[in-house]
Amino acid sequence: xxxxxxxxxxxxxxxxxxxxxxxxxxxxxxxxxxxxxxxxxxxxxxxxxxxxxxxxxxxxxxxxxxxxxxxxxxxxxxxxxxxxxxxxxxxxxxxxxxxxxxxxxxxxxxxxxxxxxxxxxxxxxxxxxxxxxxxxxxxxxxxxxxxxxxxxxxxxxxxxxxxxxxxxxxxxxxxxxxxxxxxxxxxxxxxxxxxxxxxxxxxxxxxxxxxxxxxxxxxxxxxxxxxxxxxxxxxxxxxxxxxxxxxxxxxxxxxxxxxxxxxxxxxxxxxxx
Amino acid sequence: xxxxxxxxxxxxxxxxxxxxxxxxxxxxxxxxxxxxxxxxxxxxxxxxxxxxxxxxxxxxxxxxxxxxxxxxxxxxxxxxxxxxxxxxxxxxxxxxxxxxxxxxxxxxxxxxxxxxxxxxxxxxxxxxxxxxxxxx
Numbered sequence: 001x002x003x004x005x006x007x008x009x010x011x012x013x014x015x016x017x018x019x020x021x022x023x024x025x026x027x028x029x030x031x032x033x034x035x036x037x038x039x040x041x042x043x044x045x046x047x048x049x050x051x052x053x054x055x056x057x058x059x060x061x062x063x064x065x066x067x068x069x070x071x072x073x074x075x076x077x078x079x080x081x082x083x084x085x086x087x088x089x090x091x092x093x094x095x096x097x098x099x100x101x102x103x104x105x106x107x108x109x110x111x112x113x114x115x116x117x118x119x120x121x122x123x124x125x126x127x128x129x130x131x132x133x134x135x136x137x138x139x140x141x142x143x144x145x146x147x148x149x150x151x152x153x154x155x156x157x158x159x160x161x162x163x164x165x166x167x168x169x170x171x172x173x174x175x176x177x178x179x180x181x182x183x184x185x186x187x188x189x190x191x192x193x194x195x196x197x198x199x200x201x202x203x204x205x206x207x208x209x210x211x212x213x214x215x216x217x218x219x220x221x222x223x224x225x226x227x228x229x230x231x232x233x234x235x236x237x238x239x240x241x242x243x244x245x246x247x248x249x250x251x252x253x254x255x256x257x258x259x260x261x262x263x264x265x266x267x268x269x270x271x272x273x
Numbered sequence: 274x275x276x277x278x279x280x281x282x283x284x285x286x287x288x289x290x291x292x293x294x295x296x297x298x299x300x301x302x303x304x305x306x307x308x309x310x311x312x313x314x315x316x317x318x319x320x321x322x323x324x325x326x327x328x329x330x331x332x333x334x335x336x337x338x339x340x341x342x343x344x345x346x347x348x349x350x351x352x353x354x355x356x357x358x359x360x361x362x363x364x365x366x367x368x369x370x371x372x373x374x375x376x377x378x379x380x381x382x383x384x385x386x387x388x389x390x391x392x393x394x395x396x397x398x399x400x401x402x403x404x405x406x407x408x409x
Contacts (some may be wrong), residue, residue: 026362047361054357058350064343067376073355076365080358093362195346223324 006118010038013114018042021106023098025078032087053090055082058088061195085112093102178269179211183248185255185264194233198222199249200268202236209272219271222250228258231271288402310409319397327334327386344379346377347372348390351381367396369403382406 014027019038028039028048039048055071056112059082062068068089078122079100083090090111122216170178181204188199197222209215223229232254237247248268250260311323315334321349324345335341355367357407373395382389382397384406391402 040354043306050361051358054354054361058347058354061343061347062372063378064340064347065372065379067375069373069375071354071370072373073358073364073367074369074371075359075367078362079363080362080364093364096364119408189342222330 006035007038009118010114013039013111014040017106018114020110021094021098021103024092024103025095026093027091027107029085029090031087031089037088041272048091050079055089055091057196070230083108085115088115093251113202113233178272179208180267180269183196183246183268184266185260185262185266186247186249187255187262188249188251195250195251195253197233198254199234199235199237201246203244203245205234205236212270212272214271217272218272219273220268221271222248222254222258223261223269224258225267226259228260230258233244304385304387304409307384307389307406307409310326310405311389311391314391314402314405317393317397319394320402321392325387327350327375327387327388332337344390347379348381348388350385351379351390352388355381369391371392380406384409 010029014029018024018028019049024045025175026047028051029037030048031037033123034052036045036048036052039045058071059068067084068082070082071080072193073080076092076096078096079098079099081090081092081094081104083104083187092107094100094101099148161162181210183200200220205217219231220234221229221231232250237249248266250258258266301381306327311334313327314320315322322344323332323335324333324341325331331339333341333345335344349374351370352367355370359365359367366383368383370379374380376395376396378393378395378399379390380393381388382403382404383389389406391406393399393402
């Protein structure tokens with residue numbers, strides 16, 4: 001059984017779940033790596049990606065409670081359930097009228113049974129294979145998509161530059177090289193501080209914004225002197241007493257990931273979208 | 274009062290005190306009914322504590338103070354996820370969110386301006402907690 005057949009089998013199972021439970025408006029599966037495993041016919045990839053994005057932080061942070069078994073969001077006009085099945089997450093959207101016992105019974109029996117069966121027939125495929133979802137070309141993981149996009153961008157940039165050189169056409173804007181700044185690491189913590197966001201001087205931010213004019217600068221790439229790097233969201237430093245001191249406030253989690261501590265130097269450059 | 278304990282901890286951790294946002298960790302006027310409910314819920318079997326915040330204040334009562342930051346972040350992420358999913362799927366306002374972890378579960382509820390997350394052991398009675406909160 002190849003990957004396509006595997007995903008097709010899962011997709012059929014999800015479609016059947018919807019047939020059995022018409023109150024399920026949307027259902028899809030994704031794995032811990034953020035790969036879409038399968039989605040029902042009426043669930044477009046863009047919706048799955050946005051849902052995964054919405055759940056990403058929560059699922060990641062749930063390590064503090066030793067990982068998620070399930071999550072249920074009870075809203076006035078519907079319910080979203082996220083159930084963990086081995087290394088997969090099954091997401092179902094049900095109407096407010098849905099009999100959740102029935103929905104859960106069906107989804108938690110049918111889908112695991114199909115997954116188990118498929119695992120027996122084609123072990124390891126599930127873990128390794130991103131899957132195509134309805135009407136979306138060459139769907140793959142975020143990272144792969146990003147890499148592909150970057151490659152495409154690089155290629156198109158090269159082509160554009162070549163074309164510009166040849167034709168003298170200057171209509172395309174060539175972005176200036178991203179400036180690299182050095183900062184001293186300062187701790188960033190506290191309640192309601194996002195774990196994926198760093199803070200730097202607002203003056204630096206303004207300079208970057210001037211440099212890139214209309215481009216949004218919402219992320220930075222931090223590089224340590226040991227060669228580790230990470231991309232993080234960006235906000236200006238709140239407290240004026242930290243301003244103008246050349247510091248970057250970094251949450252402990254990111255510090256740990258980069259193997260750096262308070263007082264160390266890091267290189268920071270803006271990520272220009 | 275546990276809320277004072279939190280304030281002391283925050284002030285003791287210098288790197289934290291300057292960046293806490295958007296709420297001030299101070300004991301502020303909380304709806305008395307809700308406060309009473311939370312005090313009662315705290316005594317339920319398996320309840321490990323709660324985090325309550327509104328637009329201007331927060332109160333935290335957790336048996337394990339070392340988990341405060343992580344639990345607060347988890348709570349915040351649950352509310353954010355609920356809001357995002359609500360918008361994505363057009364399912365209206367999320368009334369409550371239940372996150373089942375391997376050992377702990379978290380019930381998050383919005384009551385008026387208050388966002389409340391109650392942390393419980395897995396065998397705790399979620400329905401009882403939810404009913405008490407909704408009766409506030």
